Amino acid sequence: MKKVVVVIKPEKLTDVKHILEAHKVSGLMISNIMGYGNQKGFTQKYRGNELNSNLLPKIKVESVMPEEVVEKVTKDIVNTVRTGEFGDGKIFISPVEEAIRIRTGETGKDAL
Amino acid sequence: MKKVVVVIKPEKLTDVKHILEAHKVSGLMISNIMGYGNQKGFTQKYRGNELNSNLLPKIKVESVMPEEVVEKVTKDIVNTVRTGEFGDGKIFISPVEEAIRIRTGETGKDAL
Amino acid sequence: MKKVVVVIKPEKLTDVKHILEAHKVSGLMISNIMGYGNQKGFTQKYRGNELNSNLLPKIKVESVMPEEVVEKVTKDIVNTVRTGEFGDGKIFISPVEEAIRIRTGETGKDAL
Ligand SMILES: Nc1ncnc2c1ncn2[C@@H]1O[C@H](COP(=O)(O)OP(=O)(O)OP(=O)(O)O)[C@@H](O)[C@H]1O
Ligand SMILES: Nc1ncnc2c1ncn2[C@@H]1O[C@H](COP(=O)(O)OP(=O)(O)OP(=O)(O)O)[C@@H](O)[C@H]1O
Ligand SMILES: Nc1ncnc2c1ncn2[C@@H]1O[C@H](COP(=O)(O)OP(=O)(O)OP(=O)(O)O)[C@@H](O)[C@H]1O
Ligand SMILES: [Mg+2]
Ligand SMILES: [Mg+2]
Ligand SMILES: [Mg+2]
Numbered sequence: 001m002k003k004v005v006v007v008i009k010p011e012k013l014t015d016v017k018h019i020l021e022a023h024k025v026s027g028l029m030i031s032n033i034m035g036y037g038n039q040k041g042f043t044q045k046y047r048g049n050e051l052n053s054n055l056l057p058k059i060k061v062e063s064v065m066p067e068e069v070v071e072k073v074t075k076d077i078v079n080t081v082r083t084g085e086f087g088d089g090k091i092f093i094s095p096v097e098e099a100i101r102i103r104t105g106e107t108g109k110d111a112l
Numbered sequence: 113m114k115k116v117v118v119v120i121k122p123e124k125l126t127d128v129k130h131i132l133e134a135h136k137v138s139g140l141m142i143s144n145i146m147g148y149g150n151q152k153g154f155t156q157k158y159r160g161n162e163l164n165s166n167l168l169p170k171i172k173v174e175s176v177m178p179e180e181v182v183e184k185v186t187k188d189i190v191n192t193v194r195t196g197e198f199g200d201g202k203i204f205i206s207p208v209e210e211a212i213r214i215r216t217g218e219t220g221k222d223a224l
Numbered sequence: 225m226k227k228v229v230v231v232i233k234p235e236k237l238t239d240v241k242h243i244l245e246a247h248k249v250s251g252l253m254i255s256n257i258m259g260y261g262n263q264k265g266f267t268q269k270y271r272g273n274e275l276n277s278n279l280l281p282k283i284k285v286e287s288v289m290p291e292e293v294v295e296k297v298t299k300d301i302v303n304t305v306r307t308g309e310f311g312d313g314k315i316f317i318s319p320v321e322e323a324i325r326i327r328t329g330e331t332g333k334d335a336l
Pocket of ligand 4: 039
């Protein structure tokens with residue numbers, strides 16, 4: 001099992017949800033975060049003063065899925081979410097050793 | 113060391129905290145997230161229009177703990193949090209390679 | 225690649241950002257969380273009643289970086305953020321298997 005973390009602009013959330021559903025990926029967690037990538041966001045000025053804000057609002061989508069679907073899912077996300085502009089987002093993949101569905105006690109892929 | 117992520121209904125947070133304390137697990141991070149599992153939440157209608165919301169509010173509890181306690185902790189959480197209804201929640205376990213307590217510089221299990 | 229998670233008091237965020245920039249670490253995600261460590265926060269009383277709040281507001285900074293810089297970055301964070309008081313914060317390090325920049329499709333370290 002892998003955790004796929006997708007960090008995107010808020011307006012791309014619906015696209016990502018549809019891709020996960022199309023691949024029968026069954027669950028996700030969504031958080032509002034602030035962040036920057038290589039451009040360090042942009043620096044805002046307010047009445048001549050630099051604001052302490054190069055942080056941009058982003059959506060973090062975390063979904064634990066079987067290893068077999070990761071490549072297809074991430075390819076679809078890249079192709080759909082990409083605009084070609086800076087800030088299109090990032091995907092990170094990391095290992096998950098166990099999953100448990102609390103209602104049934106199922107574990108592993110059966111719990112996804 | 114392992115990171116145990118528990119995603120539950122908000123009203124179950126106190127139960128999870130008590131279980132962690134009972135097993136002398138010393139720390140946690142709590143986030144408000146939105147999510148769905150296999151039921152894809154439910155679709156709400158507002159004045160006849162489908163709302164872009166099959167997302168339900170959930171609490172994510174993340175706790176890094178020694179490997180030895182993971183099984184006992186997760187069993188207790190499953191047994192205590194389970195109601196038998198859809199949406200009881202999920203547990204995910206993943207590897208953590210290092211922990212550092214900033215105050216002392218301690219590392220590994222000593223830092224937990 | 226490693227994910228470095230730094231949990232700190234909100235007023236230390238600027239320090240952590242500066243250290244990441246000094247080491248040319250190119251991106252981060254910031255979340256507002258609630259948490260406690262070994263002291264289980266403190267227990268507040270309000271009009272004689274214990275409040276269900278031993279949770280303190282913290283900032284979680286997550287940054288995915290090349291393995292080579294992790295030690296230097298975490299040492300600098302420990303040295304800069306440490307006050308010697310309880311609650312200075314924690315650092316957790318975990319494996320990341322893949323990163324993808326959505327704009328370009330770059331993967332691995334090139335995507336960071
Ligand atoms: N190395 C990183 N670690 C953690 N989060 C990151 C990292 N890089 C980017 N992010 C998160 O992803 C969001 C989107 O990043 P972004 O798309 O700007 O990446 P980028 O590398 O700057 O690519 P681009 O050059 O296309 O803008 C950031 O706001 C940040 O929250
Ligand atoms: N595969 C997953 N990846 C990431 N988060 C998930 C996943 N599955 C569930 N979650 C998170 O856990 C929360 C609770 O899930 P839930 O208990 O409904 O799981 P489920 O698999 O649908 O089980 P049940 O059939 O008992 O409802 C979701 O709202 C979501 O935030
Ligand atoms: N084992 C843990 N798992 C997950 N999060 C933790 C853990 N320990 C601490 N944290 C997070 O880090 C924050 C800061 O922890 P804190 O600095 O109080 O750690 P501590 O171990 O109690 O060290 P100290 O004795 O110096 O206070 C907590 O509020 C919590 O959100
Ligand atoms: Mg960028
Ligand atoms: Mg469900
Ligand atoms: Mg403490």
